[in-house]
Amino acid sequence: MQLPQIRLQSHFIRTGLDIKQAVQKIEQPSAIQSIEQPKAILEIQTTPGNLSIDQTKAREDMDLKNLSKRVEEFAQLGYQDWLDGMARRSSQGQELRHIEKGGNVLASLAKENGSKPQKQFNVGWIPSHFSVQIDYQPAEVNIEATPQKPIIQAETQKPIHEYTPGEVNVEVLEKNSLDIDFINLFPEVKG
Template sequence: MNELRLSIRQTFAAIGIESRAAQQSIQSYSGDQQIKQPQAEMNFSSTPAQLEIDSSQAWSALAKGPHMEWNQQLYSQMKSVFLQNLAQRVQEGHQMANITNKRNAFADIAKNKVFDQSLVNYIPETPDYDNVHISYSPGDVDTAITPSLVEIEYTPIKPEIQVDRGKLDIYLRQKNSISIDVTTYDWYK
């Protein structure tokens, strides 16, 4: 017995895709830069320092000062020296007038005269380490600085960009299809 047989065959569609990546190249160059800075203006002014040394007191202490100053110092002592000598003569007169004294007044006076110190001070100043006077006044320095501004010029250079576009191809690699066939079928075969 022959029967009819229905055969359905199907093929699916297939899509094909081909792609190529894009390529990009960039070349960037340094820009042109110029920096200028004029010199700053500087003005300096100064006053000289002053050094004063006064050694007159040291020379005077060494008795090597001005002659008139030394004489003046000696003469200024004369009044007191005269009064002291006068007082000493009065005392010696009293000593000689004292007849009750068993000692020899003239011998005592002569002995004291041998060892007497002079009443005149021949050293005008006392020698000392600080007889020289030094005074120092430092000078002044005036500084005036006027700064200058920095001038910067920059010229940029555009980068060179090259792009090779990519490619994307989409296509139908296999078509879809359905085939329906009716065939006879022999059951016993």
């Protein structure tokens, strides 16, 4: 036996898409910038150092005296020798005045006046310790620095933006359809 049937056959719609992509271009120009750094204001005040060396005493110890010092010493030595000579003559005069007391006064005076005193010798050209006087005043430096702020100028640039929108075109390639078919709807009668 054959049963009646309804046959449905459907076809979906087929579409085609024509797509043009969107184009976007963005460009960011660099900012215009100017930076200037002024030099710091610098003030330097210097008091120079002072070094003084006095070697007068060392030169005198080595018998390298200046003329005025040597004249002064000779004058002092002459005066002292004159005083010593007066004292010696006075003393010897006293001894001669009392010659009657006895003794060998004339011989002792002749021996004293006739012989020179023995010279003492020592190394005389080496200066004594600390005979060179040194005085040093160190230099003073005062520094004052005043910093300067930088001068910055900046100008921004707007971005360059170009945009072309995209496009989509839809096209129907095949329409949808529904086919209906009836089978064995009317059975055949045999007879």
